[in-house]
Amino acid sequence: NKKYDYLIVGAGPFGSIFAYEAAKRGKRSLVIEKRDHVAGNTYTHQEHGITVHDYGAHIFHTDNKEVWDYVNHFADFNNYQNQVIANYKGELYNLPFNMNTFYKMWGTKTPAEAAAKIEEQKKVAGINGTPKNLEEQAISLIGTDIYQKLIKGYTEKQWGRKATELPSFIIKRLPVRYIYDNNYFNHRYQGIPVGGYTQIFDKMLDNDLIDVQTNTDFFANKDEYLKEFPRVLFTGMIDQYFDYKHGQLEYRSLKFETETIDENNHQGNAVINYTDAETPYTRVMEWKHFEFGAGDEDKTIITKEYPAEWKPGKEAYYPINNAENNDMAKKYANEAKKVGNVIFGGRLGQYRYLDMDQTFHEAFEAVKKEFNLGSDFKFEEK
Numbered sequence: 001n002k003k004y005d006y007l008i009v010g011a012g013p014f015g016s017i018f019a020y021e022a023a024k025r026g027k028r029s030l031v032i033e034k035r036d037h038v039a040g041n042t043y044t045h046q047e048h049g050i051t052v053h054d055y056g057a058h059i060f061h062t063d064n065k066e067v068w069d070y071v072n073h074f075a076d077f078n079n080y081q082n083q084v085i086a087n088y089k090g091e092l093y094n095l096p097f098n099m100n101t102f103y104k105m106w107g108t109k110t111p112a113e114a115a116a117k118i119e120e121q122k123k124v125a126g127i128n129g130t131p132k133n134l135e136e137q138a139i140s141l142i143g144t145d146i147y148q149k150l151i152k153g154y155t156e157k158q159w160g161r162k163a164t165e166l167p168s169f170i171i172k173r174l175p176v177r178y179i180y181d182n183n184y185f186n187h188r189y190q191g192i193p194v195g196g197y198t199q200i201f202d203k204m205l206d207n208d209l210i211d212v213q214t215n216t217d218f219f220a221n222k223d224e225y226l227k228e229f230p231r232v233l234f235t236g237m238i239d240q241y242f243d244y245k246h247g248q249l250e251y252r253s254l255k256f257e258t259e260t261i262d263e264n265n266h267q268g269n270a271v272i273n274y275t276d277a278e279t280p281y282t283r284v285m286e287w288k289h290f291e292f293g294a295g296d297e298d299k300t301i302i303t304k305e306y307p308a309e310w311k312p313g314k315e316a317y318y319p320i321n322n323a324e325n326n327d328m329a330k331k332y333a334n335e336a337k338k339v340g341n342v343i344f345g346g347r348l349g350q351y352r353y354l355d356m357d358q359t360f361h362e363a364f365e366a367v368k369k370e371f372n373l374g375s376d377f378k379f380e381e382k
C-alpha cells in the first residue's frame with residue numbers, strides 16, 4: 001500500500017503513541033484494531049457522568065517525569081491516590097500493609113511493637129530453610145495473621161490453586177510499611193485523567209496522517225498486510241504471530257460484572273478487596289470515587305472483578321511468567337529479531353506485564369530507535 005508508511009496493529013497505548021510520533025515526523029499510518037474501540041485495556045467510557053474503566057481499574061502512577069509531563073498534555077489529571085480497603089469476612093483493614101493494618105489486627109501502636117509482633121509470628125510458624133511454596137514464603141515474610149486474613153484467600157482465588165500448591169516465587173517480597181500511610185503506590189506522580197483515558201488516545205490518533213480501522217483483526221489478512229505494507233508495528237500476541245510454533249504462551253484472565261445502582265454512594269471507597277476464600281470475586285470498584293464522587297447523585301456504578309481461567313480466544317490479561325513461559329517467550333523474541341520489517345511492541349508483543357508508564361517509556365524507546373533520535377532524545381509536548 002503506497003499510501004502508508006506503517007501498518008500499526010493494535011490501537012492501545014503503545015500503537016497510538018507510535019502512530020502519533022510517526023505522524024509528527026511526516027509518516028502516514030494505518031492503525032488496525034480488532035476491538036470496536038481504541039485505547040486498548042485502558043479504555044474508559046462515561047455513563048451517568050461516571051467514568052467506567054472497562055478492563056479493570058487503571059491508576060496512572062510513575063516516577064518518570066518525561067512520561068508524566070507527556071501524558072498530562074493529553075488530559076487533566078486529578079490527584080487521586082489509590083487507598084485500598086480489604087474486607088475479610090466483614091472485618092475491614094487498610095492496605096497495603098502498614099501501621100493502620102497492624103493497629104486493627106493487633107492493637108500495636110508503634111513501629112517497634114508492630115515489628116516485634118511480626119517477628120514473633122514468624123518464629124511461632126517455625127519455617128526453616130527455603131520456603132517450599134507460596135504459603136511458607138508469605139508466612140516467613142509477614143507472619144500468620146496477615147497471611148491468613150489478607151493474603152491466603154485472595155491469592156488462592158486469583159490463581160485457582162491452594163497456596164501450598166503455588167510456587168513461592170509469586171511472592172518475592174511483601175511491601176510492609178512501618179508508617180501510617182495507606183497510599184498504595186510509592187511513586188512521585190499519581191492520578192486519574194479527569195473524564196477517563198480514552199480521550200488521550202483519541203487525541204493522539206486524531207491526525208490527518210493517521211487512519212484508524214476498528215473491528216479489524218490482523219490475522220484475518222496477515223499475508224496481504226505483510227505484502228502491502230513496508231513497515232509494521234505489531235502489538236498483538238507474539239506467539240500467534242508465529243503460528244504458535246514454539247507453543248502457546250499462558251495468561252491469566254479476568255471477568256468483570258458491572259451494575260448501576262440507584263444510590264449515591266455504595267461502598268465509600270474506589271476499591272475494596274475481598275480477601276476471604278468464599279466470596280467469588282476478588283475486588284469491587286465503585287467508579288465515581290476515582291473522581292471524587294463525580295457523576296449523578298442518585299446513581300452509582302460498581303464492577304465486581306472475578307478471576308478467570310484463560311483459554312485461547314479469551315481476553316489475555318496477565319502473562320504467567322514462570323520458567324517455561326519465559327523460555328518460550330525468549331524463543332519468540334529471537335524469531336522476532338529475524339523479521340526485518342516488523343517491530344514487536346507492547347504488553348502482548350513483548351509478553352511482559354507493563355504498567356501504563358512503562359508502556360509509554362517502551363513506546364518512546366521504539367520511536368527513538370525507528371527514527372534514529374539518539375538515546376538522549378526527550379519527548380516533549382508543547
Ligand code: FAD
Nearest residue numbers: 010012013014034040041056058059218236346347355356
Ligand atoms: P493493550 O492496551 O492491550 O493494547 C493492545 C491492543 O491491540 C488492544 O486494543 C488489542 O485489541 C489490539 N490487538 C491485539 N491483537 C490484535 C490483532 N490481531 N489485530 C488487531 N488488533 C489487535 N497499568 C497502570 O499503569 N496502572 C494500573 O492501575 C493498571 N491496571 C491494570 C489492570 C488490569 C486488569 C490490566 C490487565 C492492566 C492494567 N494496567 C495498569 C496495564 C495497562 O493496561 C497496560 O500498560 C497497557 O494497556 C498496555 O498497552 P499496550 O498498547 O501495550 O496493550
